[in-house]
Amino acid sequence: xxxxxxxxxxxxxxxxxxxxxxxxxxxxxxxxxxxxxxxxxxxxxxxxxxxxxxxxxxxxxxxxxxxxxxxxxxxxxxx
Ligand SMILES: [Zn+2]
Numbered sequence: 001x002x003x004x005x006x007x008x009x010x011x012x013x014x015x016x017x018x019x020x021x022x023x024x025x026x027x028x029x030x031x032x033x034x035x036x037x038x039x040x041x042x043x044x045x046x047x048x049x050x051x052x053x054x055x056x057x058x059x060x061x062x063x064x065x066x067x068x069x070x071x072x073x074x075x076x077x078x079x
Pocket of ligand 1: 009038
């Protein structure tokens, strides 16, 4: 049985949001997000980022770009 720690959950939150994980992994991350405020925050961030990106262009942006923007948001939040 797979269990995710915070690091793994945060690394997979993008895939989770886009339903790119195995059903079992999706379920485990759902459980983790429900129990973990820190990861839930990360998930909310990803959701908001996704909304912002889909607003600005109809096609899903390349993964790398999304990651870049996400890193930028993280940096600006930690300062
Ligand atoms: Zn967590």
